[in-house]
Amino acid sequence: MDSSRLFSRFVLYFDTKLHFHIMEFLCFHFAKNKSRQDLLMQNRGIFIMKLSMWMIANRLKPLNPEFQISDDSPAVLKSARRAYATNCIYVFPRGNDVLCQWENDTIRLKDIQFDEAFEIIQGIFDFYEDWDASITAAAEQGDYQKILDESWHCFHNPMVLLDANCNVLAYSKQYKEVYVDEEWAHLMEYGCSSIDSIRFMRRDCTDQNFFNVGATKYHFERKALSDCLSSFIYYNRAQCGRITLVERNRRLNTGDSQLLDRITRLLAVSMGKTGPAAPPDGDHYSVFRDLIKGIPVSDRELDRQLEVNDWSTEDTYGLWVFQGENGILEEQVLLLTAHMISQQLPHCEIFCLDGGVVLLYNEKKETSDTLKHRLSRFVRHNRMVAGISLPACFLTDIRYHYRQALFALEERLSDKHYYDFYPRAIDYIIKNSSPDVLLAACHPDILRFHRLDLKQPTERVRTMEAYLNNERSLLHTSEELFVHRNTLVYRIKKMTEELSCNLEEGYTRDYMKLSIRILKLFD
Numbered sequence: 075m076d077s078s079r080l081f082s083r084f085v086l087y088f089d090t091k092l093h094f095h096i097m098e099f100l101c102f103h104f105a106k107n108k109s110r111q112d113l114l115m116q117n118r119g120i121f122i123m124k125l126s127m128w129m130i131a132n133r134l135k136p137l138n139p140e141f142q143i144s145d146d147s148p149a150v151l152k153s154a155r156r157a158y159a160t161n162c163i164y165v166f167p168r169g170n171d172v173l174c175q176w177e178n179d180t181i182r183l184k185d186i187q188f189d190e191a192f193e194i195i196q197g198i199f200d201f202y203e204d205w206d207a208s209i210t211a212a213a214e215q216g217d218y219q220k221i222l223d224e225s226w227h228c229f230h231n232p233m234v235l236l237d238a239n240c241n242v243l244a245y246s247k248q249y250k251e252v253y254v255d256e257e258w259a260h261l262m263e264y265g266c267s268s269i270d271s272i273r274f275m276r277r278d279c280t281d282q283n284f285f286n287v288g289a290t291k292y293h294f295e296r297k298a299l300s301d302c303l304s305s306f307i308y309y310n311r312a313q314c315g316r317i318t319l320v321e322r323n324r325r326l327n328t329g330d331s332q333l334l335d336r337i338t339r340l341l342a343v344s345m346g347k348t349g350p351a352a353p354p355d356g357d358h359y360s361v362f363r364d365l366i367k368g369i370p371v372s373d374r375e376l377d378r379q380l381e382v383n384d385w386s387t388e389d390t391y392g393l394w395v396f397q398g399e400n401g402i403l404e405e406q407v408l409l410l411t412a413h414m415i416s417q418q419l420p421h422c423e424i425f426c427l428d429g430g431v432v433l434l435y436n437e438k439k440e441t442s443d444t445l446k447h448r449l450s451r452f453v454r455h456n457r458m459v460a461g462i463s464l465p466a467c468f469l470t471d472i473r474y475h476y477r478q479a480l481f482a483l484e485e486r487l488s489d490k491h492y493y494d495f496y497p498r499a500i501d502y503i504i505k506n507s508s509p510d511v512l513l514a515a516c517h518p519d520i521l522r523f524h525r526l527d528l529k530q531p532t533e534r535v536r537t538m539e540a541y542l543n544n545e546r547s548l549l550h551t552s553e554e555l556f557v558h559r560n561t562l563v564y565r566i567k568k569m570t571e572e573l574s575c576n577l578e579e580g581y582t583r584d585y586m587k588l589s590i591r592i593l594k595l596f597d
Contacts, residue, residue: 123206125151127179128329133198140182147179149332154195165192213340218244228333232320238313238360239375240267254322256298269382289331303331305338309346311408311426314359362423362434366476385436392442393463393472394433395479402429437465446492453491459483462494501595509596516589519573524593537565539590542583
């Protein structure tokens, strides 16, 4: 055996087996009456990390194994065994080699003693379990840098963790001074993604799910970006970051995707925490989501996100909220909806919030009418509804426009998909005041008519409402109320005689119409 291969075997063996041998020694000497395998499993704790054949093969790379593993080989393996057992890797000698087998997947270690190979394989299970315990503890502390430091031993490739605004939270320190690609150099120098890269990913990678939950493989023809695995990080369906594993030292495979998904799940809970347990560097969500939630955003961060979108603080913005016909969307549907809308409108900001999908757009590039046309088939086919706010002149006010869109959605009709806030603006203004104060301030004649209507069905208020809304046209009012014109003339004459004010005054008519609207809302 050549010296380089021997050295690689020693390094791998020492790295994965030290902890295993200590446990094995203690178990053997202090509890001989129990099987060594049971004791080892107990000593590892209740949770046992399950591996895939790809994860094992990646750790064996220094030994140059030969392997035949299916691309979708799952992470179900609990340990190494010398005999066949369900969901365990079966290790056995084959001539001068050792074979590791699970179903139709195999790994061949050449020119190695069986006992040594078995210890190395079992040591890999111990290594991953220790790794998982370490990154779990780091996630609970919000120590993102430690998670990436510990994970380098699994991947041996550059990793970077970004918040939802593409700022660097942690990265593989081994590559700080090492050239990976142009984008990595920008990350190291400026602490954030390049605007060109963000625009490219959002607008040119529409054939892949940029907002995917789980590791997604990206292949780039341009030299500025290396191939990578990348995953958005969500907490309660809100985007709070992205983690990316760059392909440099070793080709990425299914095992890397499985491990990256494990890291993503841990980070989602850690980065999504709020309150005293939140990470020390605070909120990681999108600046636009933060603006809607009323969370302060720095001018520098807002300006940078505007530059990414080629927007300006001087522009006018519109905001839509999408929900299902029956209310909020389920989690899986919610994220899929956000992705489908982002594919249609890559120049808009789309994110999930409170069981709905928020669409923020610049009116220089889109209008409410063009959006209705572009999304009409999508909305109808997927049985969705959209609440549409008034135009926003100031981005810092979009939290109010978000409430407008939600208020518009309170009106639900079976054959309607778009709900504009504009026709309900007066109702919104009224409902955001104290009902008792508003009712007490209603026109006294309208209040008196209302009390009479409660005692008997005189329909005074309904008649006055139709009369005023039709600009006091007897013809149009009779048509709306389905009454004979002579009957209406008698009613109006009688009601006018009962009034304490002059109906010829424009202010009086406006006051009465507003009072009727208040009564309909609160009574």
